[in-house]
Amino acid sequence: MASNAVALRRVVQRYTPLLLAVVVATAVWASATGDIGVRSPLPGVVALFLAVASGWAAGTVRTRRWPLFLAAVVGWLVLAAAAAGVVASYQAGLRLRGRRLAGYLAAAAVVLTGGVLVGLAVGGVRRITTATSGNVLLLAAGLVGLPLVFGLWVRARRDTLAALRDRADRLEREQEARADRARAEERTRIAREMHDVVAHRVSLMVVHAGALEVTAADATTVEAAALIRTTGRQALTDLREVLGVLRQAGPAVVPERGLDELDELIGESRAAGLRVCRQDEGVPSALPATVGRTAYRVVREALTNVRKHAADAETTVCLRYLADGLEVVVRNGPSGGGPALPGAGQGLLGLRERVELLGGRLAATPEDGGFLVRALIPLADTA
Template sequence: MASSAVALRRVVQRYGPLLLALTVAAAVWASATGDIGVRSPLPGAVPLVLALLSGWAAAMLRTRRWPLFLAAAVGWLVLAAAAAGVVASYQAGLRLRGRRLAGFLAGAAAVLAGGVLIGLEVGGVRRMTTAASGNVLMLAVCLVGLPLVLGLWVRARRDTLAALRDRAERLEREQEARADRVRAEERTRIAREMHDVVAHRVSLMVVQAGALEVTAVDPATVEAAALIRTTGRQALTDLREVLGVLRQAGSTVVPEHGLDALDELIGESRTAGLRVCRRDEGVASALPATVGRTAYRVVREALTNVRKHAGDAETVVCLRYLPDGLEVLVRNGPSKGGAALPGAGQGLLGLRERVELLGGRLEATPVDGGFLVRALIPVAGVA
């Protein structure tokens, strides 16, 4: 329905002036020949020229109004033709305001008065039609009054709709501004809580790891303390970036790693004690940055879960380069047991949503006593 209305509006905008010009010209000619008005005694060339000029004036209405007003006055005084006058009165109500509208009414009254004088002079049917008091009043209403009122009503309706549209847009902007303000306040609150809780505890961990690194005698303990301190410092750096984004009202995002940083991620996991290896299958090809970042996120979350729940299990990270996408598999074997770290269980849910946004799918299922995370990320349509 909406598309039909838009198509109709386009047709009217494109062919409306031509249709109006043909209608006005035909009506003026019909009035001059006596079909819908008083037959003119003038030579045929005069009504034809006036009809063509009236049609041209109607076609030029979007850019110039005065030719139509002039054609309406000349057509009424010379031929008693009302078509151009009706259109001129409607356009006056639609477009003129204040003094210009008052000037048009004065001009219309003068033209009607001139038509009365000409009718009295010519006599006959012209006198009866344009000079009789009752007909003059009816002509004033039909030629000027009704079209003018219709134009005023259409203009008032347009102004009302424009005001309502502006009000709706203003309310929408105000609502968006309030929502942005509420989001900014919530982001600031979250950032403050993260800083107060997480940053404090990670900083304490880094300080304690540094003290242990200095006081420990066992080389293995010193190495582990150094790793904890380095990892904690990196966590504080990442947390600072996240907090900076939360405090910003813009759409700045934290820089994310891609497949080029996958070996570094696996190396960090090995340093932390995880037995993990990488295997690539297929012909490696250039992938969109979004696909690379998503694959990195899948591997990182999967390795994090392995460290939490099966830190002693053997783990394999496999990248399969497919003709139409990339398949990421992270599989760990059975664990011999041990205390699992706490987790909220939201990591895989967020990853699944991220992969599905790219048109892919993610599976996370137990396999042979271990666990398999498999993500298939298509390349087609991804920027």
């Protein structure tokens, strides 16, 4: 419905000048021939020329006004034709302001006075129509007053609508600014809560792990304590980056890793006790940064799920370099049934959305007692 209204408005705006030109030219010709006014004694070719000139002036009033005002003066004094004068008065009310509008009113009074003098000189029907006091007042109201008032009303309405639109835009900008401030305050609050709750407890874990590393006599315990301490410090570093992002007033840009850090990720998983091996198939090639980050996220989420649900299973990370994309496959075998860590189940949903935004596909299904995560990320339409 809205598109139809816009299309109709465009058609009207496009053909209005032509329609106005035809109406004015026809009205001037009809006035000169006596159909709707005083018949002119001038030759028909003169009346036709004035009618065509008046129509052209009315049709070009959007770009220039003086031809229409001139046509109105000539048409009234020569033919007693009022069509161009009506359009000129409307345009004066619509476009002129201040001194220019006062000048137009003075000029209209002069032209009407000239019409009275011409009517007195010509006599007959012309005198009765344009030179009697009653008709002069009616003509002044009909040719100048009413069109002028209508033009002023249309202009006032347009100014009011423009002011309302400006106010609405200003209110919308203010609302967006308030929303941005609310988001910034919420990010700051979340950052503060994360620092108070998470950072404090992780710091305690790192301190206790360091103490255990120093005091323990068993080599296995020392190694485990060192791993806990290193992992905790890395978690604090990552948490500090996230907190910095949350405190930013502008758009949040979370630092992400790519395929260059994949070996480090696999090494951390091995240090945590996972049996992980990596396989690359195909010819490695330079990949867009978005593809690399997404592939890293797929592997990280898959390995996280393995640690949660099948920490004792053998896991394979495979990267297949295809001609038109990259396939990431993470497959873990059956688990011995050890304890599983709790999870919200939202990681794969967010990961699937991330892959599909790049035009790819992600499948996560059980397979042969284990679990398979396969993501196909195309190279097209990525940056």
